[in-house]
Every structure is written in structure tokens, then in C-alpha cells.
Amino acid sequence: RSLTVSLDQSCYSIHIGSGLYRLLPELLQKAGVGRDRKLMIITDSEVAPRYADRVKSCLDFAGYETGVSVFPAGESNKNLQQLERLIGECLQFGLDRSSLILALGGGVVGDVAGFVAATYMRGIPFIQLPTTLLAHDSSVGGKVGVNHPLGKNYIGSFHQPVMVVFDVDVLHTLPKREIVSGFAEVVKHALIWDVSFVKWLEENTEALLSLEPAKVEEAIYRGCRVKAAVVSQDEKESGIRAILNYGHTIGHALEAVSGYQYYTHGEAVAIGMAGAARLSQKVLGSSPELITRTEELLQAFQLPVRYDQAWLERDMLQAMKRDKKARRGEYAFVLSRSMGQVELIRGIEEVHVSQVLKEIGGGTG
Ligand code: NAD
Ligand code: ZN
Known part of the structure; x- marks a missing residue:
């Protein structure tokens, strides 16, 4: 293909x-x-x-x-x-x-x-x-x-x-943890762009986790198609390309505060997407179903949706203020109005962010 x-x-x-x-x-x-x-x-x-x-x-x-x-x-x-x-x-x-x-x-x-x-x-x-x-x-x-x-x-x-x-x-020589981790960005491409892709992932989780060749090829193809479509519209990230950072504000902060040793990138992004879904409800009033469906899909792929509280909320907030999308020390997040639709929202209040961190800071499961 x-x-x-x-x-x-x-x-x-x-x-x-x-x-x-x-x-x-x-x-x-x-x-x-x-x-x-x-x-x-x-x-x-x-x-x-x-x-x-x-x-x-x-x-x-x-x-x-x-x-x-x-x-x-x-x-x-x-x-x-x-x-x-x-x-x-x-x-x-x-x-x-x-x-x-x-x-x-x-x-x-x-x-x-x-x-x-x-x-x-x-x-x-x-x-x-x-x-x-x-x-x-x-x-x-x-x-x-x-x-x-x-x-x-x-x-x-x-x-x-x-x-x-x-x-x-x-791909067959990949350690299990890296297979699981890789699906985080596949799920991200579905969540930001294409509800039918979300549904397909929900229906094919088992086959994908066992690396069934035809299904894996299809997942990679569909993921690349979303990425290519977004990048073609905005090569240097002056606008829409920012949506590819869904789940990455919290994800990158987690990776940084834990010294890039604790979570894989995919695991950190999975936790970040669970957080982004929760923040979407608080800031945009998105439906609670967005949270449950997101978390269930991630968990079906054996990805984490909670982070280990050993990583301090204060350090996480600091790291998020340094995020490349943030300006003048305010919080900026890619949030979801409904499944398959996301946008960059600026000026998010700290109370919402710290509340979400508390909600998703309940151990590694
Ligand atoms: P990785 O490159 O560290 O690979 C994970 C592990 O698997 C490594 O130990 C690697 O040596 C091993 N490995 C790789 N291929 C293997 C194979 N076929 N068989 C056995 N072992 C294999 O991590 P990753 O998850 O592939 O990538 C994460 C990185 O990608 C992060 O640094 C992240 O920031 C970056 N990233 C960049 C972009 C971008 O647009 N540039 C987008 C997403 C992620
Ligand atoms: Zn990424």
C-alpha cells in the first residue's frame, strides 16, 4: 500500500x-x-x-x-x-x-x-x-x-x-510493551479525526494486539492517512497541525518529570488522552461518554489511563506551562468537543488542569 x-x-x-x-x-x-x-x-x-x-x-x-x-x-x-x-x-x-x-x-x-x-x-x-x-x-x-x-x-x-x-x-520482534505503546498513537489518530476508525479499533483490538498482519497493515495505513492529511494542510504547525498533539501536553510533562525513563512515549500519551478527555468535559462541556469510551479503548489496548502519583502535581504543572503550545505561561490544550473532533484551546484555568491531574493520578492502572 x-x-x-x-x-x-x-x-x-x-x-x-x-x-x-x-x-x-x-x-x-x-x-x-x-x-x-x-x-x-x-x-x-x-x-x-x-x-x-x-x-x-x-x-x-x-x-x-x-x-x-x-x-x-x-x-x-x-x-x-x-x-x-x-x-x-x-x-x-x-x-x-x-x-x-x-x-x-x-x-x-x-x-x-x-x-x-x-x-x-x-x-x-x-x-x-x-x-x-x-x-x-x-x-x-x-x-x-x-x-x-x-x-x-x-x-x-x-x-x-x-x-x-x-x-x-x-514488527514481530517488538517487545510486548512497545507493541502496546505503539497503539497509543494509532488510537490518537482515530480520536482526533475519524469516528469510524475508532469503531474499527474497538472491533479489532484483539487481532491488532496479536499483530495479525492484514489488520496491523490496515491500522498503520489508516493512521498514516490521518497524519498525512493533517500535515499536508499545515506543514510547519501554524494552525491545524497542533491537533496531532492531542494527549501530548500531559504526556510530554509526564515524560519530562520522570526523566524519560519511566513511561514509554505511548504510555504517557495514553494517560494524556485520558486527561484531555476529562479536561474537555470541564472546559468545553463534552459528554461524559467521551471519557468512558476513550478510557475503555485505551484499556482494551492494555494502555494506562492513570499516572503514578510519585510525579508531583506541581512539577507537572510547571512542565505544562513550558509546553511549546503555551504562551505567556498560560495553559494550552488540544481538547475534544466530541469523538473524532478536536481543537487547540488556549487560556485554560489552572484549577481545571490541577483537578484533572488529581483525577488521573491514581496509580499506574
Ligand atoms: P523507540 O524508538 O525508543 O523504540 C522502542 C524500543 O523498541 C527501543 O528500545 C528500540 O530499540 C526497540 N525496537 C525498535 N524497533 C524494534 C523491532 N522491530 N524489534 C525489536 N525492538 C525494536 O520508541 P518509539 O516508541 O518507536 O518512539 C518514541 C519516540 O518517537 C519519542 O521520542 C517521541 O517523542 C517520538 N515521536 C516523534 C514524532 C514526530 O512527529 N517526530 C511523533 C511521535 C513520536
Ligand atoms: Zn507522540
């Missing part, structure tokens, strides 16, 4: 399916990337031993000179130190402005490798090869970057990939 992301200046395709790595040389040729151009695969220490050779040998065989650069897996390595080290390896391998970077991994690899591509010699092209379910989201849209100790993704830029190639064959 393929999709196209159309932007003002450019467009690129997303390919989703089985056995796609073998087709990489062909896809590169089609995208105008000749064999005279050097390639660097950037990946992490979990993905490298499983898939780096598979990708490299397909490219070597077709005559591409391909290097591999590995950094330690995990959100806590999405930082400037790793960026500097990876750029050093690119220089040593002799990458120049005509070269390409291939980001082989989950969202962490995509964000870091994409930011290497955005900054290396003021920017070289790159390709996304997502290997987690969650990365169906992160690989599309061109947001790349690293974390700062004070908050998520504070250092970054927009740099669109040349293409996205999602070979679904790699």
Missing part, C-alpha cells in the same frame, strides 16, 4: 507492506537516488543486531556504498551528545552533501537521525525506515529533533524525508 504526503514545495510517498527492504534499491532509483551517492544507516543498539545487516546487504548488493552508525537505544539517548557523536561518524565515513541518511528504527531513531540529516552540512536528504508501530506516526511529517533536560523535543527542526518505507515484517 502507498500514500502520498503533498506539501507546498514537495511531496513524498509512504510505502507500507511486507518484504519491502528487498525493494529498497528500486525505490531509491525511483526517487532519483543513484548508486553514486553514499548512504548512512543510523540505527540503535536494539535494532542494529536484528535488521541493520538485512538492509545494508540489500543496498550493498545493488551497488550502494552504505555505512552503519549505531547509538544506544532508549529515549534518554535522544540528546545532543549522541547527535554530535553520530555527526562525527558521518564525517569519518565521508558523507557529503549528496549523501543520504537512512533512519532505521523507532521514533527515537527517526527523530535523532532525522535531526542529523537536518543539520549535517546544513542539511542532507533522509529516508525513514520505521521499525515500531509508534513510528507510523513519527516517521511522517518531518518533525525531527532531540530532548533537552528541561523538556521534550526542545531542540529540533522541520525536515521532511524523501520517502517512508514501512516494512511490517520487523
Whole structure:
């Protein structure tokens, strides 16, 4: 299956399916990337031993000179130190402005490798090869970057990939926790855009959790379709693109206050969406059914909807005021009027936010 992301200046395709790595040389040729151009695969220490050779040998065989650069897996390595080290390896391998970077991994690899591509010699092209379910989201849209100790993704830029190639064959080696985590962004795409997608997820939860190939491909395709539609309308987030941050205000705060070690991104966003549904009722008067249906869907996917109160409300509020959508220290949240429909609301009063934090701060279940 393929999709196209159309932007003002450019467009690129997303390919989703089985056995796609073998087709990489062909896809590169089609995208105008000749064999005279050097390639660097950037990946992490979990993905490298499983898939780096598979990708490299397909490219070597077709005559591409391909290097591999590995950094330690995990959100806590999405930082400037790793960026500097990876750029050093690119220089040593002799990458120049005509070269390409291939980001082989989950969202962490995509964000870091994409930011290497955005900054290396003021920017070289790159390709996304997502290997987690969650990365169906992160690989599309061109947001790349690293974390700062004070908050998520504070250092970054927009740099669109040349293409996205999602070979679904790699998903079976994902740890259970990462499979579950990935469904958080799939659920998000449904909740913000498409009630029929919500219904389909409710009906297919079991098949999806057991990674039934046809269903998983369909879920990735539908999720990417929402993401592509939103990004095509607003590449640099001057308006509608903000809705993709549904659940992320609380989610990012949770990740930051817990040092990026405690919750996966998907878990934090799931808790954040439960919070956003509750805040929607308080601020917009949305129906209580929005809360129950949201929480039931997340729980059916075995995602958390409550956070551990070890993380202090005061720190959470501070972190949310530093959110990139906030202005002049007021709270801004993406909220839902009804299922499938969300918008960015500014100027939310602290009493509502802290009330919601109390409601969802009841342990990890
Ligand atoms: P991740 O990249 O850390 O991957 C999760 C774990 O699974 C890692 O340990 C990884 O090494 C391992 N792994 C990856 N693929 C595997 C495979 N096929 N088999 C076995 N193990 C595998 O995390 P993630 O959940 O994919 O991504 C989360 C990150 O994505 C966060 O940093 C988040 O901010 C970012 N993100 C970015 C965007 C964006 O638009 N740029 C959107 C959503 C999320
Ligand atoms: Zn996210």
C-alpha cells in the first residue's frame, strides 16, 4: 500500500507492506537516488543486531556504498551528545552533501537521525525506515529533533524525508510493551479525526494486539492517512497541525518529570488522552461518554489511563506551562468537543488542569 504526503514545495510517498527492504534499491532509483551517492544507516543498539545487516546487504548488493552508525537505544539517548557523536561518524565515513541518511528504527531513531540529516552540512536528504508501530506516526511529517533536560523535543527542526518505507515484517520482534505503546498513537489518530476508525479499533483490538498482519497493515495505513492529511494542510504547525498533539501536553510533562525513563512515549500519551478527555468535559462541556469510551479503548489496548502519583502535581504543572503550545505561561490544550473532533484551546484555568491531574493520578492502572 502507498500514500502520498503533498506539501507546498514537495511531496513524498509512504510505502507500507511486507518484504519491502528487498525493494529498497528500486525505490531509491525511483526517487532519483543513484548508486553514486553514499548512504548512512543510523540505527540503535536494539535494532542494529536484528535488521541493520538485512538492509545494508540489500543496498550493498545493488551497488550502494552504505555505512552503519549505531547509538544506544532508549529515549534518554535522544540528546545532543549522541547527535554530535553520530555527526562525527558521518564525517569519518565521508558523507557529503549528496549523501543520504537512512533512519532505521523507532521514533527515537527517526527523530535523532532525522535531526542529523537536518543539520549535517546544513542539511542532507533522509529516508525513514520505521521499525515500531509508534513510528507510523513519527516517521511522517518531518518533525525531527532531540530532548533537552528541561523538556521534550526542545531542540529540533522541520525536515521532511524523501520517502517512508514501512516494512511490517520487523514488527514481530517488538517487545510486548512497545507493541502496546505503539497503539497509543494509532488510537490518537482515530480520536482526533475519524469516528469510524475508532469503531474499527474497538472491533479489532484483539487481532491488532496479536499483530495479525492484514489488520496491523490496515491500522498503520489508516493512521498514516490521518497524519498525512493533517500535515499536508499545515506543514510547519501554524494552525491545524497542533491537533496531532492531542494527549501530548500531559504526556510530554509526564515524560519530562520522570526523566524519560519511566513511561514509554505511548504510555504517557495514553494517560494524556485520558486527561484531555476529562479536561474537555470541564472546559468545553463534552459528554461524559467521551471519557468512558476513550478510557475503555485505551484499556482494551492494555494502555494506562492513570499516572503514578510519585510525579508531583506541581512539577507537572510547571512542565505544562513550558509546553511549546503555551504562551505567556498560560495553559494550552488540544481538547475534544466530541469523538473524532478536536481543537487547540488556549487560556485554560489552572484549577481545571490541577483537578484533572488529581483525577488521573491514581496509580499506574
Ligand atoms: P523507540 O524508538 O525508543 O523504540 C522502542 C524500543 O523498541 C527501543 O528500545 C528500540 O530499540 C526497540 N525496537 C525498535 N524497533 C524494534 C523491532 N522491530 N524489534 C525489536 N525492538 C525494536 O520508541 P518509539 O516508541 O518507536 O518512539 C518514541 C519516540 O518517537 C519519542 O521520542 C517521541 O517523542 C517520538 N515521536 C516523534 C514524532 C514526530 O512527529 N517526530 C511523533 C511521535 C513520536
Ligand atoms: Zn507522540
